[in-house]
Amino acid sequence: MPGGDQELGSYYVAVDVGTGSVRAALVDQRGILLAFADQPINQWEPQFNHHEQSSEDIWVACCIVTNKVVQGIDLNQIRGLGFDATCSLVVLDKQFHPLPVNHEGDSHRNIIMWLDHRAVNQVHRINETKHSVLQYVGGVMSVEMQAPKLLWLKENLRETCWDKAGHFFDLPDFLSWKATGVTARSLCSLVCKWTYSAEKGWDDSFWKMVGLEDLVADNYSKIGNQVLPPGTCLGNGLTPEAAKDLGLPAGIAVAASLIDAHAGGLGVIGADVRGHGLACEGQPVTSRLAIICGTSSCHMGISKNPIFVPGVWGPYFSAMVPGFWLNEGGQSVTGKLIDHMVQGHAAFPELQAKATARCQSIYAYLNSHLDLIKKTQPVGFLTVDLHVWPDFHGNRSPLADLTLKGMVTGLKLSQDLDDLAILYLATVQAIAFGTRLIIEAMESAGHSISTLFLCGGLGKNPLFVQMHADITGMPVVLSQEVESVLVGAAILGACASGDFASVQEAMARMSKVGKVVFPRREDKRYYDKKYQVFLKLVEHQKEYASIMKGD
Numbered sequence: 001m002p003g004g005d006q007e008l009g010s011y012y013v014a015v016d017v018g019t020g021s022v023r024a025a026l027v028d029q030r031g032i033l034l035a036f037a038d039q040p041i042n043q044w045e046p047q048f049n050h051h052e053q054s055s056e057d058i059w060v061a062c063c064i065v066t067n068k069v070v071q072g073i074d075l076n077q078i079r080g081l082g083f084d085a086t087c088s089l090v091v092l093d094k095q096f097h098p099l100p101v102n103h104e105g106d107s108h109r110n111i112i113m114w115l116d117h118r119a120v121n122q123v124h125r126i127n128e129t130k131h132s133v134l135q136y137v138g139g140v141m142s143v144e145m146q147a148p149k150l151l152w153l154k155e156n157l158r159e160t161c162w163d164k165a166g167h168f169f170d171l172p173d174f175l176s177w178k179a180t181g182v183t184a185r186s187l188c189s190l191v192c193k194w195t196y197s198a199e200k201g202w203d204d205s206f207w208k209m210v211g212l213e214d215l216v217a218d219n220y221s222k223i224g225n226q227v228l229p230p231g232t233c234l235g236n237g238l239t240p241e242a243a244k245d246l247g248l249p250a251g252i253a254v255a256a257s258l259i260d261a262h263a264g265g266l267g268v269i270g271a272d273v274r275g276h277g278l279a280c281e282g283q284p285v286t287s288r289l290a291i292i293c294g295t296s297s298c299h300m301g302i303s304k305n306p307i308f309v310p311g312v313w314g315p316y317f318s319a320m321v322p323g324f325w326l327n328e329g330g331q332s333v334t335g336k337l338i339d340h341m342v343q344g345h346a347a348f349p350e351l352q353a354k355a356t357a358r359c360q361s362i363y364a365y366l367n368s369h370l371d372l373i374k375k376t377q378p379v380g381f382l383t384v385d386l387h388v389w390p391d392f393h394g395n396r397s398p399l400a401d402l403t404l405k406g407m408v409t410g411l412k413l414s415q416d417l418d419d420l421a422i423l424y425l426a427t428v429q430a431i432a433f434g435t436r437l438i439i440e441a442m443e444s445a446g447h448s449i450s451t452l453f454l455c456g457g458l459g460k461n462p463l464f465v466q467m468h469a470d471i472t473g474m475p476v477v478l479s480q481e482v483e484s485v486l487v488g489a490a491i492l493g494a495c496a497s498g499d500f501a502s503v504q505e506a507m508a509r510m511s512k513v514g515k516v517v518f519p520r521r522e523d524k525r526y527y528d529k530k531y532q533v534f535l536k537l538v539e540h541q542k543e544y545a546s547i548m549k550g551d
Ligand SMILES: Nc1ncnc2c1ncn2[C@@H]1O[C@H](COP(=O)(O)OP(=O)(O)O)[C@@H](O)[C@H]1O
Pocket: 017, 018, 019, 020, 021, 293, 294, 295, 296, 334, 335, 336, 338, 339, 361, 363, 364, 456, 457, 458, 460, 461
């Protein structure tokens, strides 16, 4: 009986390809992780703002982790496989071999990563068209989406890449193709990153207007002309060749995949919240905002009707939860920014040595160091005169301005560990203020959000979580399973296997509330003042730019 306790022996394999590593898990029908493995993946930055990866490397990493998580179990118990991955662009030739996305002609590096900002000129021209598809990406297309990257390849690598290309995949779709041989794309990737409409399909006039008419002429075969809802079972399931690579049984169901943030959304947003004293209890699921915080942060809010939020991606129909519209706010670098600030500080070697001596992560060490130096005041008050604007890689939402830069005000001559810890705190706070700005934009356009569901690597950082609660004034729910993105990928595998009738049913069964972190209301006045400063920072940055532009 699907979903019944007698089937607790049915397992799903979930694979999550993040920016920095590939993770896999063996997950049961209750959404519990029985085994976990991870493997770092290579990134190349051949020039500033060019970020590349290798689809071959990534597949090898997927195989390493899946082989590990199924060790010692009866493979007959595995019912389905689900993939999620970052929304990076994979380029293959007509025989499905990698093609170079770089001037060096290195075909091993055949992925333009999501955070790559090489196509600034191209996205600017796309936005100047004011084409109606732009209404569905928050009004302004991001340089991180696929159309500007395709145009860049056509204009810069015509002979070595563009003319030879047979297939452009979003990374999640590349993985499902590799596992099944099916080139169908997921509705999630095409709607969110490629301007496809769940209701109207491709818009020929857009591709012609931006100079990519060759994709239309080919009936979109290079970018996808068969589109399936996430969780749909693909073809005949896992091919014998992929089964051998992954260490899994041939023929098991493989799901149409999801972008990683969307898998995180599925993994957390549908949990039963009864008994936790949360405002969203008894309220529609649209009162919940999933925030997936890894290298970047993604703010996933759903609605029954389309909501147009300037500067926030979407509305996207059925791209995450079937039947719901999705708005996706985001911050292009969050985990990456924290790492950048901490690792670039003069006291970093001292921090590393002290953390290693205590067998702690550098972040656990910094958090305990802040607790020491705060004395009797709340820890957040240590940044009364140190403020950060976090857009070191442009602003994704809600300002949708890739020219914005990072700012720090309140620097001193000291370079000791206290100084590093307080800069780290101010950076974490700045990211949380960015989330507050995104939530305000979503609410003023019609969303009504009361509760945050946070996951991703930064969910392991209690300071990051508490600051998000304090600064937004909303409770933050953490899932029982820290690796909630993998629960989302497992939900896909479970749906593809036919064990659940719908994504909603699988979400309700497999995502579970763990810890709830409530805001410290007594600190509200302080954070409201710091938020005023935060808003001034960007106002001033724009003034500086305009002064420098003037004669
Ligand atoms: N144990 C930890 N404590 C605090 N922060 C962590 C921890 N582990 C990871 N992080 C943060 O999470 C970020 C990576 O998150 P992750 O979800 O693994 O990223 P991605 O999916 O983009 O590869 C890192 O940049 C780091 O700042």
